[in-house]
Amino acid sequence: MFAETETTPAVKPVSFHHVSRLNTITSAAGGTVCFECRLRTACFWKGLFGSAVGEFGPLVLSHRRLKLGQAMYRSGEAFQAIYLVRSGFIKTVVLLEDGREQVTGLYMPGETLGMDGIASGSHASDAIALEDSDICVVPYDRLETLSREASAVQRQLHRLFSHEIVREQRMMLLLGSMRAEERVAAFLLNLSERLTALGFSASEFVLRMTREEIGSLLGMKLETVSRIFSRFAKDALIEIEGRHVRIVNSNGLRRTIGH
Amino acid sequence: MFAETETTPAVKPVSFHHVSRLNTITSAAGGTVCFECRLRTACFWKGLFGSAVGEFGPLVLSHRRLKLGQAMYRSGEAFQAIYLVRSGFIKTVVLLEDGREQVTGLYMPGETLGMDGIASGSHASDAIALEDSDICVVPYDRLETLSREASAVQRQLHRLFSHEIVREQRMMLLLGSMRAEERVAAFLLNLSERLTALGFSASEFVLRMTREEIGSLLGMKLETVSRIFSRFAKDALIEIEGRHVRIVNSNGLRRTIGH
DNA sequence: CGTAAGCTTGACAAAGTTCAACGATTGTGG
DNA sequence: CCACAATCGTTGAACTTTGTCAAGCTTACG
Numbered sequence: 001m002f003a004e005t006e007t008t009p010a011v012k013p014v015s016f017h018h019v020s021r022l023n024t025i026t027s028a029a030g031g032t033v034c035f036e037c038r039l040r041t042a043c044f045w046k047g048l049f050g051s052a053v054g055e056f057g058p059l060v061l062s063h064r065r066l067k068l069g070q071a072m073y074r075s076g077e078a079f080q081a082i083y084l085v086r087s088g089f090i091k092t093v094v095l096l097e098d099g100r101e102q103v104t105g106l107y108m109p110g111e112t113l114g115m116d117g118i119a120s121g122s123h124a125s126d127a128i129a130l131e132d133s134d135i136c137v138v139p140y141d142r143l144e145t146l147s148r149e150a151s152a153v154q155r156q157l158h159r160l161f162s163h164e165i166v167r168e169q170r171m172m173l174l175l176g177s178m179r180a181e182e183r184v185a186a187f188l189l190n191l192s193e194r195l196t197a198l199g200f201s202a203s204e205f206v207l208r209m210t211r212e213e214i215g216s217l218l219g220m221k222l223e224t225v226s227r228i229f230s231r232f233a234k235d236a237l238i239e240i241e242g243r244h245v246r247i248v249n250s251n252g253l254r255r256t257i258g259h
Numbered sequence: 260m261f262a263e264t265e266t267t268p269a270v271k272p273v274s275f276h277h278v279s280r281l282n283t284i285t286s287a288a289g290g291t292v293c294f295e296c297r298l299r300t301a302c303f304w305k306g307l308f309g310s311a312v313g314e315f316g317p318l319v320l321s322h323r324r325l326k327l328g329q330a331m332y333r334s335g336e337a338f339q340a341i342y343l344v345r346s347g348f349i350k351t352v353v354l355l356e357d358g359r360e361q362v363t364g365l366y367m368p369g370e371t372l373g374m375d376g377i378a379s380g381s382h383a384s385d386a387i388a389l390e391d392s393d394i395c396v397v398p399y400d401r402l403e404t405l406s407r408e409a410s411a412v413q414r415q416l417h418r419l420f421s422h423e424i425v426r427e428q429r430m431m432l433l434l435g436s437m438r439a440e441e442r443v444a445a446f447l448l449n450l451s452e453r454l455t456a457l458g459f460s461a462s463e464f465v466l467r468m469t470r471e472e473i474g475s476l477l478g479m480k481l482e483t484v485s486r487i488f489s490r491f492a493k494d495a496l497i498e499i500e501g502r503h504v505r506i507v508n509s510n511g512l513r514r515t516i517g518h
Numbered sequence: 519c520g521t522a523a524g525c526t527t528g529a530c531a532a533a534g535t536t537c538a539a540c541g542a543t544t545g546t547g548g
Numbered sequence: 549c550c551a552c553a554a555t556c557g558t559t560g561a562a563c564t565t566t567g568t569c570a571a572g573c574t575t576a577c578g
Contacts, residue, residue, distance in 0.1 A: 158420075180565075226525060226526055485559080486558080
C-alpha cells in the first residue's frame with residue numbers, strides 16, 4: 001500500500017513528504033517474547049505476559065502475517081484465539097444474507113479483536129487485513145486458565161471485553177444519531193486520537209481504507225464520503241489527497257459535531 | 260403503563276382482550292435464592308448459582324425494584340455490579356454532549372446489562388426502567404472471585420460479554436446498512452423471537468417503548484416509526500393499536516428485509 | 519500500455535426529517 | 549369526579565439529506 005515508502009514526494013497542492021514514516025510500525029525482529037515487542041507500551045497487554053504471567057508458565061503467542069486482503073478469521077469459523085494487532089490495520093465486517101456488509105471495527109496496533117467468537121464458539125464476523133499486517137495469536141483456552149490463575153490477567157481481559165462493548169456503543173451512537181458530516185468528522189478525530197496514542201502525528205495520517213470501506217463503517221455511500229471530504233477541504237478543516245489526510249483545523253472539525 | 264390491566268377491552272378494529280397477560284412477568288415471592296426464581300430456565304445464569312457455585316460459598320444477590328423511568332445506574336456512576344433483569348424491561352441510553360441520545364439496548368427478563376462499566380470503572384450509559392421492574396444485582400468483585408474459582412462461572416461470564424459484543428455488532432449492521440422499513444421489521448421480528456424464548460406468544464405482544472424511544476433505538480425519528488407501523492398495518496403485515504402489536508404475516512415482514 | 523480499481527463531481531430521485539395540526543389517552547389537582 | 553394539562557401517537561406538506569446513476573479522471577498493476 002504505502003508501507004514500501006520512501007517514494008518520491010508527492011508534488012501536489014498538499015505535500016506529504018514525511019507522512020510515509022508517520023504511522024507505519026515495522027514489526028520487531030521476529031521474536032515471540034512479549035517484552036521484546038516494540039508495542040509494549042501501547043499494547044493492551046503491556047507488562048502482563050512475562051511478569052504476572054511468568055509464575056504460571058508461559059503463554060505462547062504464535063504470530064501470523066497477513067497480506068492485504070487476507071482474512072485472520074471468517075464468519076462461522078471455529079473460535080480458538082483472540083488476536084492482537086502488532087503491526088498493520090485490520091477491519092472487521094459483518095455480512096447480511098443479501099450481500100450487504102457493515103464494517104464494524106477498525107483495529108490498530110495494540111488493539112485486540114475476535115472476542116465475538118466466544119459466545120457461540122464461532123466467529124460472527126470476518127477480520128480482514130487492510131494492509132500487510134502482523135498479528136499475535138492469543139490462544140483462548142490458555143488465556144482462560146491464565147485468567148483463573150492470575151487475577152491481573154483476568155482484570156485486563158475483562159476490561160478488554162468491556163472496552164469493546166463501549167466502543168460499539170459509541171459506534172451505535174454515531175450511526176444512530178449523527179448526520180453524515182458529523183460522522184466523518186468524528187471518524188477523523190477518533191483516528192487522530194488513536195494514532196496519537198501510538199506516538200504518531202495527530203494531524204497527519206493515512207487512511208487505510210477505500211472510500212467505500214469508510215462509508216461502510218460510517219453507514220453511508222462512498223460518494224457521500226467523498227463529497228464530505230471535499231467539503232471539509234474547501235472549508236479548510238482538512239487537506240486531503242487520496243488517502244493522505246492532514247487535519248488543519250481540529251476545533252473546526254469538533255464544532256462540526258453537534259450542528 | 261398498561262401492566263395494571265384488565266381494563267375494558269378496547270373496542271376498536273383490532274381487539275387485544277387477552278394481551279394484557281401475555282408478556283407480563285410477575286416477580287416471584289421475594290426470595291433471594293436463585294433456584295426459586297421463576298426465571299431459572301430463561302436466565303443466562305441458569306443452574307450456575309447454587310450448583311457449581313455452591314462449593315465456593317454463596318453469591319448474594321440483592322434485588323432492586325425500579326419504577327417506570329427510574330435509573331438502575333447512570334453514566335459516570337462508579338461500576339460495582341452487573342444487573343440481571345428479573346421482571347420488567349430496561350433500556351440503556353448513551354448521551355451526546357448536545358443532548359442527543361441513542362438507545363443502545365433493550366433488556367428483557369433473563370438478560371444482563373451493565374458490563375460497559377468494567378473498562379473505565381464507571382458506567383458509559385444510563386439504564387432506565389421502561390416499566391416497573393425487578394432487578395438482580397450481581398456484585399462484580401464477588402463475581403470476579405467466583406469466576407476464578409469456578410470455571411463454569413468463568414465460561415458463562417465470558418459468553419455473556421461476547422454475547423453483548425455480538426448483539427451490538429448486529430445493531431451496527433442494522434443501523435449502518437438497513438433502510439428504515441427494514442430496521443422496523445427486524446426490530447419486530449427480534450422482539451417476537453426473544454419473547455418466544457421467554458414463553459410468550461410470538462405473534463402478539465406489547466411494545467414497552469414510546470415511538471420516540473423505538474426511533475432512538477433504530478436511528479430514526481418518531482414520525483418515521485409511526486408511518487412505518489401504519490404502512491405495515493395497511494399491508495396486513497401487522498395489526499397495531501398503540502403499543503399492542505400483532506404480527507399477522509411474519510414471512511412478509513421477513514421479506515421486507517433485503518428489499 | 520491497457521485494464522481495472524478507486525476517487526470526484528454533477529444531476530436527479532428517493533428516503534427521511536421537520537414543522538404543524540389534531541385526536542386520544544393519561545395523570546393531576548381542584 | 550371533573551376539568552385541564554401533559555404526553556403520546558398519527559398524518560400531511562414542504563424541505564433537507566443522502567442515495568443513485570453516470571461520466572470522466574487518476575493511479576496502480578499486470
